[in-house]
Amino acid sequence: MAQQQYDIIIVGSGAGGGMATYQLANAGLKVALVEAGAYYDPASDEQRTQLRNPWESPRRGASTRLRPFGDYNACIGGWDLDGEPYTQKDNTDFMWWRGRMLGGRTNHWGRISLRFGPLDFKRKDIDGLGDNWPIGYEDIKPYYDKVDKLIGVFGTNEGLPNDPDGFFLPPPKPRLHELFYIKGARKSGVPVIPARKSMLTKRINAERGVCYYCGQCSRACSIHADFSSSTALIYPALRGGQVDLYTNSMVREVLTDDEGRATGVSFINKEDRQERQLNGRIVILAASACSSARILLNSKSPQHENGLGNSSNHVGRYLHDSTGASRAAFLPELMDRDIYNEDGVGGMHVYSPWWLDNKNLDFPRGYHLEIGGGMGMPSYGFGFAVNQYNEFLGERVGGYGNQLRDDIRKFYGTRLGISCRGESVPQWGNYCELDPTVVDEWGIPVLRFNYQWTDYEIKQARHMQDSMEELLEASGGILLGSKPGADRNYGLTKPGEIIHEVGTTRMGDDAATSVTNEYGQLHDADNVFVVDAGTFVSQADKNPTWTIMALSWRTSDYIIEQMKQQNI
Amino acid sequence: MMKNSESKTEENAKALSRRDALKSLLLAPLAGGVIASTGCASGGDPRSAVQWASLPNSYSYGRTEVEKQRDARLFRESYFREHELVTVAVLCDIILPSDHPNGGALDAGLPEFVEFMVKDRERYKLPIRGGIAGLDAYAIDNFGADFINISEAQRLTLCDRIAYTDVGDAELQPGISFFSLMRNLTLTGYYTTAAGFADLGYQGNTPNIWDGVPEAVLQRHGVAYESEWLAKCVDQSRRDITAEWDDDMNLIS
Numbered sequence: 001m002a003q004q005q006y007d008i009i010i011v012g013s014g015a016g017g018g019m020a021t022y023q024l025a026n027a028g029l030k031v032a033l034v035e036a037g038a039y040y041d042p043a044s045d046e047q048r049t050q051l052r053n054p055w056e057s058p059r060r061g062a063s064t065r066l067r068p069f070g071d072y073n074a075c076i077g078g079w080d081l082d083g084e085p086y087t088q089k090d091n092t093d094f095m096w097w098r099g100r101m102l103g104g105r106t107n108h109w110g111r112i113s114l115r116f117g118p119l120d121f122k123r124k125d126i127d128g129l130g131d132n133w134p135i136g137y138e139d140i141k142p143y144y145d146k147v148d149k150l151i152g153v154f155g156t157n158e159g160l161p162n163d164p165d166g167f168f169l170p171p172p173k174p175r176l177h178e179l180f181y182i183k184g185a186r187k188s189g190v191p192v193i194p195a196r197k198s199m200l201t202k203r204i205n206a207e208r209g210v211c212y213y214c215g216q217c218s219r220a221c222s223i224h225a226d227f228s229s230s231t232a233l234i235y236p237a238l239r240g241g242q243v244d245l246y247t248n249s250m251v252r253e254v255l256t257d258d259e260g261r262a263t264g265v266s267f268i269n270k271e272d273r274q275e276r277q278l279n280g281r282i283v284i285l286a287a288s289a290c291s292s293a294r295i296l297l298n299s300k301s302p303q304h305e306n307g308l309g310n311s312s313n314h315v316g317r318y319l320h321d322s323t324g325a326s327r328a329a330f331l332p333e334l335m336d337r338d339i340y341n342e343d344g345v346g347g348m349h350v351y352s353p354w355w356l357d358n359k360n361l362d363f364p365r366g367y368h369l370e371i372g373g374g375m376g377m378p379s380y381g382f383g384f385a386v387n388q389y390n391e392f393l394g395e396r397v398g399g400y401g402n403q404l405r406d407d408i409r410k411f412y413g414t415r416l417g418i419s420c421r422g423e424s425v426p427q428w429g430n431y432c433e434l435d436p437t438v439v440d441e442w443g444i445p446v447l448r449f450n451y452q453w454t455d456y457e458i459k460q461a462r463h464m465q466d467s468m469e470e471l472l473e474a475s476g477g478i479l480l481g482s483k484p485g486a487d488r489n490y491g492l493t494k495p496g497e498i499i500h501e502v503g504t505t506r507m508g509d510d511a512a513t514s515v516t517n518e519y520g521q522l523h524d525a526d527n528v529f530v531v532d533a534g535t536f537v538s539q540a541d542k543n544p545t546w547t548i549m550a551l552s553w554r555t556s557d558y559i560i561e562q563m564k565q566q567n568i
Numbered sequence: 569m570m571k572n573s574e575s576k577t578e579e580n581a582k583a584l585s586r587r588d589a590l591k592s593l594l595l596a597p598l599a600g601g602v603i604a605s606t607g608c609a610s611g612g613d614p615r616s617a618v619q620w621a622s623l624p625n626s627y628s629y630g631r632t633e634v635e636k637q638r639d640a641r642l643f644r645e646s647y648f649r650e651h652e653l654v655t656v657a658v659l660c661d662i663i664l665p666s667d668h669p670n671g672g673a674l675d676a677g678l679p680e681f682v683e684f685m686v687k688d689r690e691r692y693k694l695p696i697r698g699g700i701a702g703l704d705a706y707a708i709d710n711f712g713a714d715f716i717n718i719s720e721a722q723r724l725t726l727c728d729r730i731a732y733t734d735v736g737d738a739e740l741q742p743g744i745s746f747f748s749l750m751r752n753l754t755l756t757g758y759y760t761t762a763a764g765f766a767d768l769g770y771q772g773n774t775p776n777i778w779d780g781v782p783e784a785v786l787q788r789h790g791v792a793y794e795s796e797w798l799a800k801c802v803d804q805s806r807r808d809i810t811a812e813w814d815d816d817m818n819l820i821s
Contacts, residue, residue: 038632049630051773054760056629058639058684061760066635076632149813156800157817167813170802173780179791194800201802202819203810210807212775338785341771344778377773378764383755385748398732398748400663404755405670405767412768 006032006244008559009265009280011251011295014104015545016531016552017286018229018237019147023556025242029563032278033234034246034267036287037076037100040107040230042220049074050219054379062380070379074220075108076101079496083441087448094432094449095496096290102247103230104288105499106545107220110347111197111227112370113153114542115144115550117162123538127364129456130318130426133537134509134518137164143550151227151549152204155196163353163542169202171195171349172213175342177373177416178350180331184475185352190369190467192352198227198546199345208232215376217346226346246278252444253299253308254283254528260303262528268442282527282559282568285505286552289319289534290432293504294447296515297434307434309522314515315505316432319451320539322500323367323422324493325461325484327468329477330389331373334414342375342413352471354541363459366541367422369471375413383408392478416477420464423541425456426503430495451495461490500544505534519558520551527568531555618657620674623681642687651716655700656682656750658716662727663754670767673754681757682750692749699746703730706743777804 007029010017017033025031042048049072054060057071064071068078077099086096099105118137124130141164147153148167157165171194174182185192199211208231209223217226224231237243248270255263255277264279285292293316299308309315347370354366387407390397399407435448465483472479484491495501508514511523520535522528531552533544540547562568625643648656657679666672686692704714707726711718715726729735730743731751758764780801786792812821 047630051775052629053762053765053773055762056627058623058627058642058681059688060681060756062685062688064635064638064688066632066638072629082634152811154802165817167817168819169811170800170819172778173793173798173801176781176785176789176791179781179786179793182794182797183791194797202807202821205810213778214773214775216773333789338782338788339769339771340782340785341774341776342778342781343772343776375770375772378756378759378768378770380756380760383759384752386751386755396732396734398734398744398751400727400731400747400751401665402668404664404751405668408755408759408768 004244004279006030006278006280007563008032008282008284009034009278010284010286011265012036012104012285012287012291012532013102013234014099014229014286014288014532015106015548016533017284018103018106018233019549019552020284020286020531020556021243022233022237023553024559025237025240027556027560029242029560031237031243032246032280033243034249034251034265034278035102035104036250036270037102037104037247039245039247040076040101040103040220041235042074042107042231043222043224048222050216050222051214052219054377060380069108069218072216072219072379073108074218075099075105077105084446085438085440086446087435087438089448089450092449092451093494094451095494096447096449096501097496097499098288098291102234102245103228106228107230108218109499109545110370110543111199111217112347112351112543113155113196113198113227113546114368115164115166116140116540116542116547117160117164119162120538120540120542123365127358129364130538131506131508131513134507134514139518140547140550140554143553144546146553147546147549149204151198151232152200152208153196153198153227153546154194154201156194158193160191160353166196168196169200169204172201172344174349175344175374176337177331177334177413178348178371180333180475180477181371181416181471182350184471184473184477187474188470190352190471191355192350195348195351197345197347200225201345207236211345213344215343215346249276250442250444251287251295252442253295254285256299256301256303256308256525258303260301261525262308268444270442273442282529282563284529284531284555285534286531288532289501289504289536290447292530292532292534293432294434296505298445304524308528309505309515309524311524312512312515314513316447317428318426318503318506318537319430319432319449319501320424320426320503321495322498322539322543323424323453323457323460323464324420324498325464325468325491326417326419327465327472327483327491328372328415328417328480329472329475330392330411330480331414331416331475331477332392333476336410337375337413339375339409339412343377344374348372361463363456363463364425365423365456365460367420367460367464368541369467370419370421372417372419373413373415387411389414389478415480416472416475418468418471420468421498421500421541421543422457422460422464423539425454426506426538427454432504449496453489453492453495458489458492461492465490500533500539502533502536502539502544505530506537507535508537520555521558529555529559618654618661618674620657620679621677623677623684642684645687646683647687647693648683651714652697652700653679653683655703655716656696658723659747659750660754660757662723663751664758671763673758676758676761676763678754678757682753685753685757695746695749699742699749702742702746777807779804
């Protein structure tokens with residue numbers, strides 16, 4: 001079949017792919033955007049789950065295998081996809097999330113948008129572990145600035161050394177339980193500041209709406225007042241006419257010529273199961289850290305026998321996810337509280353950035369604290385263990401009859417929760433590779449994971465538990481459940497569970513120890529780029545999305561410049 | 569926003585019309601087996617109707633094709649035998665009775681909700697089927713008939729023994745577990761309906777402008793906003809003015 005020649009082929013429409021699409025299409029280049037999932041727009045009533053009442057779902061918002069974060073969550077994808085298995089080596093228990101929709105996981109993430117700080121690019125200089133990035137904060141800062149203005153993020157300038165200021169929209173006021181947390185944090189000497197999240201508390205342009213505080217960002221916003229790659233980047237790019245969008249298209253491999261340069265990609269159309277090709281001058285992988293690594297490893301040719309970009313054997317290596325742990329408390333002060341609408345934005349209005357110096361601790365790298373609670377909308381699970389807090393009041397737990405209605409109101413909105421998200425230390429021994437025998441339903445070899453936490457992460461989790469206990473009690477809370485001990489790795493989440501996996505195609509100046517250069521350009525093929533979190537050398541105690549977009553924009557500028565100079 | 573409040577009104581109307589279509593099953597002894605040999609403990613004819621509001625059997629709320637097919641299949645299946653469904657209804661009614669201005673479990677269609685959840689979540693199937701069988705055996709031991717065929721007072725006597733988690737009797741633990749599960753499902757099923765929202769006084773899930781905790785609430789709990797913090801927060805009267813910054817990252821609009 002006759003093939004159009006694209007300037008750019010982009011694989012994946014999440015944060016990295018969306019930003020590259022927007023920048024390169026706006027520069028006048030002809031772009032093919034290839035997405036493994038279907039078209040999605042939360043503004044369409046057929047796809048909208050926002051502002052639904054729980055009784056519009058027969059399971060009242062309960063999770064299913066198809067929607068692991070609940071029936072109304074915008075996610076289409078998950079850890080367990082039909083026909084798309086992955087395998088584990090030895091006793092690895094890695095959880096691999098895949099988004100399968102236009103915009104990828106940016107439709108349902110927490111919108112926590114944190115710049116990495118100067119220290120985060122040079123961790124090896126500080127603790128001798130892992131590697132430094134080939135770039136520093138000063139290289140990426142102009143792009144963070146531009147991302148702030150283009151996408152919109154609320155927050156405050158606090159002048160913190162490793163949590164940089166930005167071009168922020170104003171934050172929403174704290175909720176009641178958050179005021180209790182603030183009091184507790186002040187008492188404990190832990191900093192607490194307004195959250196930094198990409199929701200529009202103020203207008204940024206004529207296209208996107210301004211937040212109306214339904215608290216449902218995880219359902220994707222029908223007025224496009226929160227950031228997702230599709231709403232903020234891809235729809236505008238599509239309107240420009242420079243982008244051909246291929247949905248339900250599962251990329252098998254990057255095709256290369258006799259010189260080992262990319263000529264395009266092959267993909268399977270999931271609707272008719274037929275394989276097709278796209279030809280392009282430049283291929284950009286933005287399929288997520290592990291999916292992009294998989295595509296590279298599957299792109300074998302005489303010139304790239306070990307997989308494309310893998311002459312160093314580094315593709316798939318240094319895979320790492322954020323650490324996580326959580327704890328909750330009962331706030332007796334909030335019993336029988338006045339009921340008003342405190343939905344606010346989706347998730348927390350306040351958080352605590354990392355505040356300690358690891359020199360004085362028995363583990364490297366930090367974590368931040370995310371605060372939860374409030375009078376949320378009843379959904380499946382509401383009313384479970386209705387009066388369990390009676391235990392703390394010397395009253396009986398259980399019962400039946402109309403007094404349960406009083407219990408429901410008595411304990412509504414009395415829970416205060418903390419979740420910690422921390423930085424792990426990248427390890428050569430933690431990696432994904434092709435499973436030698438297993439394929440997915442499209443016949444594409446699948447990934448096999450090898451991943452173990454080290455003592456660094458386990459000791460960090462122990463510290464998280466101590467911090468959470470102290471803060472919850474200082475906030476006036478009575479701790480719930482028991483503190484997980486060494487037998488449970490101090491409540492440390494499984495690798496992959498936080499869905500911040502990074503590092504599989506890390507950047508570096510040395511082609512022997514990295515996959516791409518500082519622009520995400522493969523050392524082994526100058527017209528192939530990676531713009532997802534695969535290029536991260538280390539993760540930082542911050543969520544990765546803002547950095548993915550800043551780097552993708554930087555790579556896009558580099559591509560435009562290199563094309564102008566006819567280098568690629 | 570207009571659109572939303574209209575659709576909400578429509579939903580309420582639907583919920584009301586659902587309530588008109590009552591589903592009705594008889595409380596009646598099963599034929600044969602243990603029940604036939606034990607007969608009815610309360611004497612006379614125990615047959616009386618248990619009724620509940622019917623729930624819709626199709627929904628539309630942003631589903632993918634795969635999800636629509638799965639839900640349609642769940643609606644076609646039935647899991648409970650009639651005796652089990654009636655037992656579920658009687659238990660739901662005990663847990664959240666209808667003698668209340670906001671209605672109770674049966675008004676909120678709980679038996680059908682419980683059955684849907686049991687079909688949706690495989691792990692509930694055995695605990696509920698086994699729980700009902702265990703409850704019947706316990707009722708027969710104590711009062712000579714299965715749970716739905718003993719008197720109301722006898723039912724409450726049994727519930728009093730299994731409704732609280734602090735009961736130490738080892739033999740009662742499976743019953744306590746089952747009753748807890750039924751209480752969880754009943755409350756969650758009720759509070760996720762319009763009636764439950766009204767009962768709770770829930771105020772959210774609607775476009776609004778969040779501008780902080782009401783002053784009276786702050787006072788009641790003895791907390792206050794820090795003035796320095798508050799100064800940084802959004803001025804909602806300027807939310808619609810397009811954001812602009814100076815070169816030093818200060819918002820100036």
